Amino acid sequence: MHQLNIVLVEPQIPQNTGNIARTCAVTGARLHLIRPMGFTVTDKHLKRAGLDYWDKLDITYYDSFAEFSARNPGAYFFFTTKGRKIHSDAVYPNNAYLIFGREDQGLPEDLLFAHPEECVRIPMRNELRSLNLSNSVAIAVYEALRQWDYPDLTRTGSLRAYRWEDTNCEEV
Template sequence: MRIALFEPEIAGNVGAVLRLGACLGAAVDLIEPMGFAWDDRRVRRTAMDYIDHVVVARHAGFDAFRATIGSQRLVLFTTKSTRSAYDFDFRSDDVLLFGKESAGVPPPVADACEVRLRIPMRPQVRSMNLATSAALALGEAMRQTATLPD
């Protein structure tokens, strides 16, 4: 299972997702451009030494990223979907895609995804933090596919 971040803007969120990937054994794909310098100390500070335990791939853009996933299913998490992530059957090779913090993904990227899911939340709020959303999504996907580490 992989987590993909489309044009992430906040180094701390990327660091937290890298740590999540390290802890749960999920590779992380970073789709550029990013809103910060990759060597930004905030990424390493958040990811700490966990960054040495996660497979990270950087891609020059969405098309370059798509060329690496082959037949894997691309599952987009978006506030614009009405389909709950908890009413969906994940596969162990799914790629979980999350959009940039300020704007999500553009329509052509959303259209390229096989599935669009939403993490249910109260209607009074706009969205969750990127790293929190990734943790909830990855946890549910791994729970369903029995791929959680021991």
């Protein structure tokens, strides 16, 4: 069984964290939140963005990155606009940790400098600052899951009022 871990270092915007929580819930990824955060976990914007998925989450809180790293050895991938490798060129092993920084500052440069081979970048136009955090997490999660052939995820959907029959739809 594959396990994917999403790590948010000092997230500041509750709606982003709520959206990321929902992504984690629907994909089975574990969510790790490192304090301080720019909101409380009871924030109405956080809860609204995550909808009714909060009870489907495996979530752990930490007081620092040092505490997180001491409790979670493994393969770390630091997502940053400063990365020299493209995120889709990385190979994500089972139990990988995809690590993201604050919306306003990203990850600390001393952390990135200490792990140059683990820094990855989602390609974007050079003259623009960055993607939205929750969008970046979704891109990263689905790249890792694609590499793993989407384990434990439903691959086909169904219509409510119709049945798929080969290439034609027929009404139920």
